[in-house]
Amino acid sequence: MQSTELERVTLLLRQMIMAGEFVPGARIAEIPLASRLGVSRTPVRLALGILEQEGLLTSAPHKGFWVREITIDEIADAFDVRGALEALACRRAVERGLDVANRIVLEECLALGEALVAKGALTEADTRSWSEMNARFHEAIVAASRNIPLANALAFVGRLPLVSPGAIAFTQGLEAAFQNMQKVQAEHRDIVDALVNGQASRAAALVQEHAYKSREKLRRGLERLRGEQIVANVPGLKLVVG
Amino acid sequence: MQSTELERVTLLLRQMIMAGEFVPGARIAEIPLASRLGVSRTPVRLALGILEQEGLLTSAPHKGFWVREITIDEIADAFDVRGALEALACRRAVERGLDVANRIVLEECLALGEALVAKGALTEADTRSWSEMNARFHEAIVAASRNIPLANALAFVGRLPLVSPGAIAFTQGLEAAFQNMQKVQAEHRDIVDALVNGQASRAAALVQEHAYKSREKLRRGLERLRGEQIVANVPGLKLVVG
DNA sequence: GCTCGGTTGATTGCATGCAATTCTCTTTGC
DNA sequence: GCAAAGAGAATTGCATGCAATCAACCGAGC
Numbered sequence: 001m002q003s004t005e006l007e008r009v010t011l012l013l014r015q016m017i018m019a020g021e022f023v024p025g026a027r028i029a030e031i032p033l034a035s036r037l038g039v040s041r042t043p044v045r046l047a048l049g050i051l052e053q054e055g056l057l058t059s060a061p062h063k064g065f066w067v068r069e070i071t072i073d074e075i076a077d078a079f080d081v082r083g084a085l086e087a088l089a090c091r092r093a094v095e096r097g098l099d100v101a102n103r104i105v106l107e108e109c110l111a112l113g114e115a116l117v118a119k120g121a122l123t124e125a126d127t128r129s130w131s132e133m134n135a136r137f138h139e140a141i142v143a144a145s146r147n148i149p150l151a152n153a154l155a156f157v158g159r160l161p162l163v164s165p166g167a168i169a170f171t172q173g174l175e176a177a178f179q180n181m182q183k184v185q186a187e188h189r190d191i192v193d194a195l196v197n198g199q200a201s202r203a204a205a206l207v208q209e210h211a212y213k214s215r216e217k218l219r220r221g222l223e224r225l226r227g228e229q230i231v232a233n234v235p236g237l238k239l240v241v242g
Numbered sequence: 243m244q245s246t247e248l249e250r251v252t253l254l255l256r257q258m259i260m261a262g263e264f265v266p267g268a269r270i271a272e273i274p275l276a277s278r279l280g281v282s283r284t285p286v287r288l289a290l291g292i293l294e295q296e297g298l299l300t301s302a303p304h305k306g307f308w309v310r311e312i313t314i315d316e317i318a319d320a321f322d323v324r325g326a327l328e329a330l331a332c333r334r335a336v337e338r339g340l341d342v343a344n345r346i347v348l349e350e351c352l353a354l355g356e357a358l359v360a361k362g363a364l365t366e367a368d369t370r371s372w373s374e375m376n377a378r379f380h381e382a383i384v385a386a387s388r389n390i391p392l393a394n395a396l397a398f399v400g401r402l403p404l405v406s407p408g409a410i411a412f413t414q415g416l417e418a419a420f421q422n423m424q425k426v427q428a429e430h431r432d433i434v435d436a437l438v439n440g441q442a443s444r445a446a447a448l449v450q451e452h453a454y455k456s457r458e459k460l461r462r463g464l465e466r467l468r469g470e471q472i473v474a475n476v477p478g479l480k481l482v483v484g
Numbered sequence: 485g486c487t488c489g490g491t492t493g494a495t496t497g498c499a500t501g502c503a504a505t506t507c508t509c510t511t512t513g514c
Numbered sequence: 515g516c517a518a519a520g521a522g523a524a525t526t527g528c529a530t531g532c533a534a535t536c537a538a539c540c541g542a543g544c
Contacts, residue, residue: 004528006527043527046291050291053292053296061249077392084329085326148319246498248498271524287526303526304504304505
């Protein structure tokens, strides 16, 4: 699938960073990384540049790259941005007329969510398919807006760890995850209802609140981990809590 | 100032693209470009990667880079995104309390705008200082929101040509530019008024409309140029009008 | 004992060589 | 005359060598 080393290295490196393999603020030297990944410095260097553009790394001339320190507040703020953009997407989707293809995707997502909620029990696999469904749901809304810069901007903010709709929900356990899932499913239902009935501002308000709830849920989850300077084992990235 | 070739090449290349030196859709080969800029392929390659991330170029493995074709609709859509984001910035700025530093910047921008409008006559230099003032104005609003992902997202959409507040207004002549300037100045006054009086939703609505007016002004300006497949001499980039 | 300066080591930045892929032009077959 | 296949040229992708810059450590001077 990936025809070049650069793509492979970029993907790998992104996963490594997101998995928290590097201490935030720590320098990432090219040579050890290259030998670790079994390639030369060239693709590594290019990949680092890409990840810098994505906001995961920082660099300075002759000083190299290091992992950006991301605060909880920054993650939370990104959710506000996501809410505002998705609200715009809803308004545009309604104004331009919700097309059939995306409507079908939305309803499929609703059905899948319904099935997961009805099933009651939750395995790890269920959580994964929920996440994928959630990602598809939000993508469909954006696609329905037919606004390319909007989609790009959303992808941009989604590059921050935990912000993308596909990020694994940050909950205490499967039980809490399930309760949250029920709430989210209800919100999804309302959003789709507003969209198919042409209620632009209602849909916009609902997704905005939807994002806000995600934000606060995440914040509560992260706040619990205060105390250590660096939050480890967060699915996504080590975060600076200072 | 720029200590590396990469920075120099990136800046130069961005300017060249924005100035429309390349036909949209045309391939950009590394070797001729490198020899033209007097450097080796390495920094050129890195710069091309950066500009791809910025949305000005596209690439495919083993096929190199080419200039992205940007439609008028895409530019217009980006204005909607800008409006939504700046509206969010206004709400947050008010909610968090407009800080003194940014308030001063806003009022200085107002004063400068007032002076330019009062002056009546408009030179090229006036247009430039107006643009710089406009950029500072919008930056201050974003800075006042103290939301870093928001600022990043706005910078992201602003990378599209003509979308950034600092882009030279697209008007028919100095006379029309002046009339537009008067309107914009009035809008700026209202926005600052809302911000300093803590009227969050009013300020949000005003900036959104502000962006919408910019969008429509630009669209009218570009529509006039339909007919040719490619619009040349647009300050920013050659645009595909199809 | 502390600070400032020099020197050494390491790392980044750039140039270039080589292999792999793609594109193009030509030639052959129908 | 046109289409398809093959060979050659050109370009990208990657590896590596070398120079410039930076950081750290050590020593000297105050």
